[in-house]
Amino acid sequence: MAFCPRFVAPASPYPRLGQIRNAAVGAAPSEPPKEVDETKRNVLKLLAVAGIVGAAGGGLAAGALQYAQPPSIGLASFPTVQLLDLDGSPLTVTNVEKEYNVMTNEVLLFNYPLGNEPNFLINLAPATPGGIGATNVKNGIGHQNSIVAFSAICQHLGCPAPAINFFPPGTCPQTPGGKKFYIHCTCHGSTYDPTNGAANLTGPAVLPLPQVILQWDTSDDTIYAVSEVGPPVNGHLSTLTGDYGVGNSSQLSQQSPVRLCNFPS
Numbered sequence: 001m002a003f004c005p006r007f008v009a010p011a012s013p014y015p016r017l018g019q020i021r022n023a024a025v026g027a028a029p030s031e032p033p034k035e036v037d038e039t040k041r042n043v044l045k046l047l048a049v050a051g052i053v054g055a056a057g058g059g060l061a062a063g064a065l066q067y068a069q070p071p072s073i074g075l076a077s078f079p080t081v082q083l084l085d086l087d088g089s090p091l092t093v094t095n096v097e098k099e100y101n102v103m104t105n106e107v108l109l110f111n112y113p114l115g116n117e118p119n120f121l122i123n124l125a126p127a128t129p130g131g132i133g134a135t136n137v138k139n140g141i142g143h144q145n146s147i148v149a150f151s152a153i154c155q156h157l158g159c160p161a162p163a164i165n166f167f168p169p170g171t172c173p174q175t176p177g178g179k180k181f182y183i184h185c186t187c188h189g190s191t192y193d194p195t196n197g198a199a200n201l202t203g204p205a206v207l208p209l210p211q212v213i214l215q216w217d218t219s220d221d222t223i224y225a226v227s228e229v230g231p232p233v234n235g236h237l238s239t240l241t242g243d244y245g246v247g248n249s250s251q252l253s254q255q256s257p258v259r260l261c262n263f264p265s
C-alpha cells in the first residue's frame with residue numbers, strides 16, 4: 001500500500017496567518033497583566049458604533065431630504081385639456097362609442113394634468129345591446145354615461161400601465177366583488193372597480209385610483225379633461241405637482257396589455 005509522503009514545513013521565525021504575534025516574546029514580563037475594565041471598554045465600543053451610525057444616518061437623512069423637498073414645477077389649478085384621438089384629430093364621443101367598448105383589448109392612455117401622469121380612457125358600454133358591460137356609471141360621459149378615465153399608476157407601489165390595465169370580461173376566472181371586469185394590477189394583485197370611481201376590490205392597495213373628470217361638449221362632440229378627483233396620483237405630493245402641464249391638448253396613445261391574473265389568495 002502506498003502512502004503520500006508527509007510534508008514537513010520548515011521552522012519559520014514568523015507567525016502563521018491568524019496568529020497574533022507577541023512582540024514581547026523572549027522579554028521578561030516587567031509587570032503583572034492589568035485587569036481590563038470591561039464596562040469601560042463596552043462603553044467606548046458603543047460610542048464608536050454610535051458615531052458611525054450617526055454619520056451614516058446623517059448621510060441617509062440628507063439623501064432622503066432631497067426627495068422630501070416639494071418639487072418646484074407643477075400647476076396652480078386643473079386645466080381644461082382637449083383630448084385628441086390616436087391620429088391627432090379631436091377625440092369625439094361618436095368615435096369612442098364606435099371603436100371602443102367593454103371588450104376592447106388595447107390599453108388607451110392620455111396624460112393629464114401633468115406630462116408624467118398617464119390615465120386610462122375606458123368605455124364600459126356593452127359590445128352588444130343587453131350584453132355584459134356598464135352604463136350610467138359614476139362620472140361617466142357619452143350617450144350611456146359609460147366613458148370614464150382613471151389614473152394608470154397603481155395606488156399600491158406605483159406600477160404604471162400596461163402592468164396595470166383594464167381586464168375585459170372573461171380575461172380572468174376571478175370575479176372580485178361579483179365584478180366580471182375591472183382594472184387589475186399584475187404587479188401585486190390590486191383590483192379596482194371602474195363602475196364605482198375605481199374603488200378597491202382587492203388589495204394590497206387601499207386607496208382608489210384617481211379619476212379624471214371628463215366633459216362632453218355636445219356642440220361639436222369633443223371631449224375634455226377638466227379635473228381629477230380622489231387621492232393624489234401615486235408618486236406625487238399632489239396631482240398638480242411634479243412635472244410640467246400637458247398644455248391645451250393631450251393625445252391618446254395605445255399599448256398592448258399585460259394579462260396576468262395575480263389575485264391575492
Ligand code: FES
Pocket residue numbers: 154155156157158159164185186187188189190203204205
Ligand atoms: S403596484 Fe399595483 S398591486 Fe402593487
